[in-house]
Amino acid sequence: MTTTATRPAGQRPRAAIAAKTLRTDRWWLAPLLTVSLLTLWVAYATVRAFMQDLYWVPDYHYLTPFYSPCVSTGCAPESAEFGRFLPNWPIIPFAAVTLPFLLLFRLTCYYYRRAYYRSFWASPPACAVPDGHRNYSGETRFPLIFQNAHRYFFYAAVLISLINTWDAIVAFHGKGGGFGFGLGNIVLLVNVVMLWAYTLSCHSCRHIIGGRLKHFSKHPVRYRAWGFVSKLNGKHMQLAWITLGTLMLTDAYVMAVAAGWISDLRFFH
């Protein structure tokens, strides 16, 4: 006898599968790597932000991005391109005007959200692996509803990228004045290019530049810009990690040259 189709009657239970997950691959590797690398990076950045030393190479005008713009009264006068007005206290980083915005830009970034929700918050640790929490309300309530402010931190990040670009330009400085060019300039330039790529590949940027439109045909220029940002946006995750790397390397390079551990390779003056 065949069974005819019946209307669903009431709530039925799910399949009783004992194992929490049946995944056999190393699903825990990606969250583990994310936690390790992000923790390492945050530790390094915290130490450097509060170190208040070895951030400036007076001979060649190299300024590390962690201290840009240097606006504390404790800053070396030549490094302060934008004035010195913050009090020189050990608990206030020299770039305290920009660092919180950069932190919030990355904290509310759609890629980093994915990364830390999965790894630090285990919500979920990996696909088809159970969420570690009894209740879940996502980003519907305080405080996570403020993730929706991402675009404002994007605007801030654009301004900060302009400052970083300025730093990279004034760093073409020779010993004793005039034009100079060394390995440090290449390091700073690569960092700035990558920072721009990361900032412009932001999902909020993609929306603002053209994603919000309903009729691309009426806005050909914005459509082209949207196409460009969309291409970058596809690499947002890679750029997020690359910029963490270039920021750390740039800072470490400036620190090493400032401390005299290595000498800058000069191509010209």
Place this chain on the structure above:
Amino acid sequence: MGEQRNFRVWRGDDNGGQLEDFQVEVNDGEVVLDIIHRLQATQAPDLAVRWNCKAGKCGSCSMEINGKPRLGCMTRMSTFAPEETVTVTPLRTFPVIRDLVTDVSFNYQKARELPAFAPPADVAPGEYRMQQIDVERSQEFRKCIECFLCQNVCHVIRDHEDNKQAFSGPRFFIRAAELDMHPLDTRTDRKDAAVEEQGIGYCNITKCCTEVCPEHIKITDNAIIPMKERAVDRRYDPIAWLGSKIFRREQLDKPAGYATAGVATAPRPNAGTADTPVEQAAAHGAQGDISANWHREAAAGHAAPVGPDGKLPVTEFTGQLAGAQSPFGDDVEFPMPATDINYQHPNRPDEH
């Protein structure tokens, strides 16, 4: 001649079940669904599995293979090591009916709750005109085969049954995005609906829906995040709100059909007057070679056969009609009058 492989398949129904072990022959080029069929043919004739096209286009054979939501027909056996045990279970998020078959009516319910496509009132079906670049974003989402793997993997409902009421799931976020980005859709409340009715705020963009999509739709990057950003424009961003008031953006975003008089919004001829389609076409301007009868009498819209709750029935079994509605209207007789046909013979321009 193939080799013997180890399989574990969940057997049971809503009263419980367990994983059962099988030794089964596997040949070159086979996929998991082939092996399930071999089990049916040889060892477990009552094993229930839902399948249809075996080509990854019907979305029926969704199951979890070694814990990962996959299509059975698109998972090659060559991706597993010969000594590996392959575990096949039903989708976890939905109630089980029997063995590998689950009751996915949650998704149909959510589909019914989503406001349908709303074209401009004065543009008849068949007269929609839009540019390719305006629709291509929406077209990506039309690739969806409704396998519901994204709905199944989404931890919002997979791990929290109580969220099912408030949360529609990735498949319906792409539908909402498709309609909100559609050049001819006139609804302006889709962004609010995405937040209030669909619960897009529950999504924490961990991207598992994108990872499991067999059609490789960029669900998170191209639908959910754009919808979240559109909702921000509407609800959380005071500057965007102010800008929309000052620059009257809603004027710019009117559907294309609104402005183009003569084509989409031309008045329809009244039946019984001397206005023949030919005269209308001649009056339409010095176009010379008119290739289509724009001014035909388009079939009037018919009300959908909705039930007392104002919604379409879930299946034919509970509805008044067998099959879908006729796109011409259910009371139209064929052949239709030649003057109503949107076609002009290329060699006989005065005939329709």
